[in-house]
Amino acid sequence: xxxxxxxxxxxxxxxxxxxxxxxxxxxxxxxxxxxxxxxxxxxxxxxxxxxxxxxxxxxxxxxxxxxxxxxxxxxxxxxxxxxxxxxxxxxxxxxxxxxxxxxxxxxxxxxxxxxxxxxxxxxxxxxxxxxxxxxxxxxxxxxxxxxxxxxxxxxxxxxxxxxxxxxxxxxxxxxxxxxxxxxxxxxxxxxxxxxxxxxxxxxxxxxxxxxxxxxxxxxxxxxxxxxxxxxxxxxxxxxxxxxxxxxxxxxxxxxxxxxxxxxxxxxxxxxxxxxxxxxxxxxxxxxxxxxxxxxxxxxxxxxxxxxxxxxxxxxxxxxxxxxxxxxxxxxxxxxxxxxxxxxxxxxxxxxxxxxxxxxxxxxxxxxxxxxxxxxxx
Amino acid sequence: xxxxxxxxxxxxxxxxxxxxxxxxxxxxxxxxxxxxxxxxxxxxxxxxxxxxxxxxxxxxxxxxxxxxxxxxxxxxxxxxxxxxxxxxxxxxxxxxxxxxxxxxxxxxxxxxxxxxxxxxxxxxxxxxxxxxxxxxxxxxxxxxxxxxxxxxxxxxxxxxxxxxxxxxxxxxxxxxxxxxxxxxxxxxxxxxxxxxxxxxxxxxxxxxxxxxxxxxxxxxxxxxxxxxxxxxxxxxxxxxxxxxxxxxxxxxxxxxxxxxxxxxxxxxxxxxxxxxxxxxxxxxxxxxxxxxxxxxxxxxxxxxxxxxxxxxxxxxxxxxxxxxxxxxxxxxxxxxxxxxxxxxxxxxxxxxxxxxxxxxxxxxxxxxxxxxxxxxxxxxxxxxxxxxxxxxxxxxxxxxxxxxxxxxxxxxxxxx
Numbered sequence: 185x186x187x188x189x190x191x192x193x194x195x196x197x198x199x200x201x202x203x204x205x206x207x208x209x210x211x212x213x214x215x216x217x218x219x220x221x222x223x224x225x226x227x228x229x230x231x232x233x234x235x236x237x238x239x240x241x242x243x244x245x246x247x248x249x250x251x252x253x254x255x256x257x258x259x260x261x262x263x264x265x266x267x268x269x270x271x272x273x274x275x276x277x278x279x280x281x282x283x284x285x286x287x288x289x290x291x292x293x294x295x296x297x298x299x300x301x302x303x304x305x306x307x308x309x310x311x312x313x314x315x316x317x318x319x320x321x322x323x324x325x326x327x328x329x330x331x332x333x334x335x336x337x338x339x340x341x342x343x344x345x346x347x348x349x350x351x352x353x354x355x356x357x358x359x360x361x362x363x364x365x366x367x368x369x370x371x372x373x374x375x376x377x378x379x380x381x382x383x384x385x386x387x388x389x390x391x392x393x394x395x396x397x398x399x400x401x402x403x404x405x406x407x408x409x410x411x412x413x414x415x416x417x418x419x420x421x422x423x424x425x426x427x428x429x430x431x432x433x434x435x436x437x438x439x440x441x442x443x444x445x446x447x448x449x450x451x452x453x454x455x456x457x458x459x460x461x462x463x464x465x466x467x468x469x470x471x472x473x474x475x476x477x478x479x480x481x482x483x484x485x486x487x488x489x490x491x492x493x494x495x496x497x498x499x500x501x502x503x504x505x506x507x508x509x510x511x512x513x514x515x516x517x518x519x520x521x522x523x524x525x526x527x528x529x530x531x532x533x534x535x536x537x538x539x540x541x542x543x544x545x546x547x548x549x550x551x552x553x554x555x556x557x558x559x560x561x
Numbered sequence: 562x563x564x565x566x567x568x569x570x571x572x573x574x575x576x577x578x579x580x581x582x583x584x585x586x587x588x589x590x591x592x593x594x595x596x597x598x599x600x601x602x603x604x605x606x607x608x609x610x611x612x613x614x615x616x617x618x619x620x621x622x623x624x625x626x627x628x629x630x631x632x633x634x635x636x637x638x639x640x641x642x643x644x645x646x647x648x649x650x651x652x653x654x655x656x657x658x659x660x661x662x663x664x665x666x667x668x669x670x671x672x673x674x675x676x677x678x679x680x681x682x683x684x685x686x687x688x689x690x691x692x693x694x695x696x697x698x699x700x701x702x703x704x705x706x707x708x709x710x711x712x713x714x715x716x717x718x719x720x721x722x723x724x725x726x727x728x729x730x731x732x733x734x735x736x737x738x739x740x741x742x743x744x745x746x747x748x749x750x751x752x753x754x755x756x757x758x759x760x761x762x763x764x765x766x767x768x769x770x771x772x773x774x775x776x777x778x779x780x781x782x783x784x785x786x787x788x789x790x791x792x793x794x795x796x797x798x799x800x801x802x803x804x805x806x807x808x809x810x811x812x813x814x815x816x817x818x819x820x821x822x823x824x825x826x827x828x829x830x831x832x833x834x835x836x837x838x839x840x841x842x843x844x845x846x847x848x849x850x851x852x853x854x855x856x857x858x859x860x861x862x863x864x865x866x867x868x869x870x871x872x873x874x875x876x877x878x879x880x881x882x883x884x885x886x887x888x889x890x891x892x893x894x895x896x897x898x899x900x901x902x903x904x905x906x907x908x909x910x911x912x913x914x915x916x917x918x919x920x921x922x923x924x925x926x927x928x929x930x931x932x933x934x935x936x937x938x939x940x941x942x943x944x945x946x947x948x949x950x951x952x953x954x955x956x957x958x959x960x961x962x963x964x965x966x967x968x969x970x971x972x973x974x975x976x977x
Binding site for chain 2: 187190191195202
């Protein structure tokens with residue numbers, strides 16, 4: 185339609201005039217593996233990435249060899265994807281899983297290094313929720329940026345205490361810890377980066393999840409990869425402009441087991457650039473939710489062979505059976521309802537307005553409208 | 562600028578434009594220069610080019626009226642009050658009437674409001690007449706020219722005809738005493754009794770702070786194709802339909818109420834200003850009078866105005882090239898509005914948006930307090946300055962008398 189073409193062009197012009205100038209490619213790194221909730225999580229990330237208005241490369245690192253399941257999922261995105269496998273199986277304990285994911289992300293960084301991909305690296309874990317503002321904000325990063333992430337660790341399973349149990353902690357602590365479920369950089373009054381705000385886990389530790397599929401809440405570690413972004417040139421080989429505080433790749437790769445966050449790539453943690461209004465804006469929500477370890481789901485969520493009937497329907501409308509009278513009269517009644525609803529979109533709203541003049545008009549216009557309808561019918 | 566070919570082409574364009582006196586444009590990324598029939602005059606500074614003397618009228622003509630109803634400061638006719646305030650402290654003001662080029666009479670004729678806030682014009686002719694009688698008897702300057710070097714602000718529906726109903730306004734015609742004066746009014750229509758030659762058309766008043774406070778980020782994509790909020794039928798005053806807006810608004814509604822590209826309704830949402838900033842086209846059809854604050858709102862919010870008012874004369878028409886900014890649709894073509902708007906080439910649309918984005922354009926539509934350079938106050942002064950120096954016909958020769966002091970309806974002659 186011509187009008188939509190016009191609107192497209194107008195919006196493109198708006199973006200080029202007022203949007204971020206000189207935007208860089210976004211390189212999203214997502215570790216994943218096939219399990220019940222994979223489709224749920226990956227679809228969420230996929231849709232977020234599909235809405236990013238910049239060029240994007242999506243690196244999906246899959247634990248175990250690459251599977252068709254994952255491949256078919258990510259191919260629906262229409263994005264430029266790099267699907268690489270990582271030779272390991274996802275362990276059952278969360279601690280071990282976090283460690284493996286770190287190694288998988290590091291593997292993705294190696295891929296970026298080898299292919300010399302240029303852009304801003306974002307760690308888009310497959311169960312996190314990303315705001316689109318994040319992708320606009322990270323365009324401002326020079327080398328390493330950090331922003332605040334919200335931790336979704338509300339515990340709602342237990343019947344005894346459905347709320348935060350931090351109340352118990354009050355007598356133990358001298359200094360009241362911040363209760364905000366946020367992990368991110370903190371600045372002083374002159375907007376200089378001075379430190380980190382970590383999520384206070386102490387209240388949860390007794391009841392946090394230990395293995396994947398555990399009913400309890402999953403806690404983040406001290407520093408999560410998701411809260412950082414990197415300039416991909418930081419991991420390039422022989423990059424002239426690399427700052428002095430960047431560690432050598434080989435040095436980090438040797439101790440890959442110790443790599444817990446992108447901070448491992450830096451000699452000096454203070455060079456991190458705080459983003460999002462100096463950490464005042466939460467740009468991403470961190471969540472880990474998995475199905476029970478023994479849950480089963482059909483491969484690719486395609487039901488084959490067809491399901492057997494578990495509960496017979498009371499009235500199944502078979503095509504050869506004649507329609508019963510009460511059900512057909514129902515159908516007749518709905519049709520005029522639908523047609524009436526459309527034109528009185530404005531009429532019903534007018535009735536609600538308070539000005540007396542408008543009420544008069546509403547009556548006459550409804551007449552206009554309904555006479556039209558009667559003519560149509 | 563390493564592209565020599567581009568430079569050559571620009572030079573070629575400049576050469577051609579200088580010889581053919583065509584519209585000169587500068588390839589700035591965001592905005593385009595505005596050049597009207599009077600030339601590149603939006604940027605002109607009137608200070609130093611004219612002197613205005615303000616008559617001291619008793620406060621019953623201005624201050625007392627405003628005290629009775631402060632709503633006059635916010636309605637669309639408030640220009641008459643703000644112009645007075647601006648002139649009082651402007652450098653163009655002179656306290657010496659002998660050196661004045663123009664004489665201003667501060668009389669607020671549009672401040673007698675109904676409980677609903679609509680101005681009643683019934684006493685305005687008498688009020689204006691009373692003011693003119695005062696200045697002609699207390700100062701010699703009126704009689705010197707019979708008002709030809711005087712200007713008046715008459716922002717009401719049909720300006721100096723002082724009536725809200727067009728038929729009655731035409732019947733009355735321009736107040737006889739103002740026949741020689743320069744009128745500054747919002748009403749403008751070609752070949753109409755209520756617009757005389759040499760008048761200055763101005764935009765209706767729109768509160769600048771209120772409009773600023775509703776700005777949204779310019780990155781917000783414009784996703785509405787056509788936007789309009791307002792009446793389509795005026796059942797109270799035109800129950801049968803057909804008179805209000807000469808049927809143009811009714812035609813808009815009937816033709817496009819189901820068209821998904823047209824976001825039109827009579828609702829007045831709280832996000833009205835924000836919605837205009839998300840629209841590509843904003844309809845500005847005539848109502849009982851051809852002008853409306855919608856035009857000002859559309860310009861401020863960068864929405865291309867679609868003007869549906871035959872023969873309308875738009876604000877500062879000699880300074881602003883409205884054809885380059887808005888789209889003009891004849892009232893009879895309203896049923897084809899969708900085809901007309903979709904067949905505009907997209908480059909043309911982008912160009913119009915660029916002109917609209919020019920801050921001078923937006924500034925010229927507003928009456929900010931305190932006044933700012935190139936705002937509507939200054940454009941009015943520019944318009945007055947362009948009429949200088951006064952021609953010989955302005956000054957009466959001995960024995961000349963043009964004005965008929967007893968002309969007009971008998972009711973007008975009663976003292977105010």
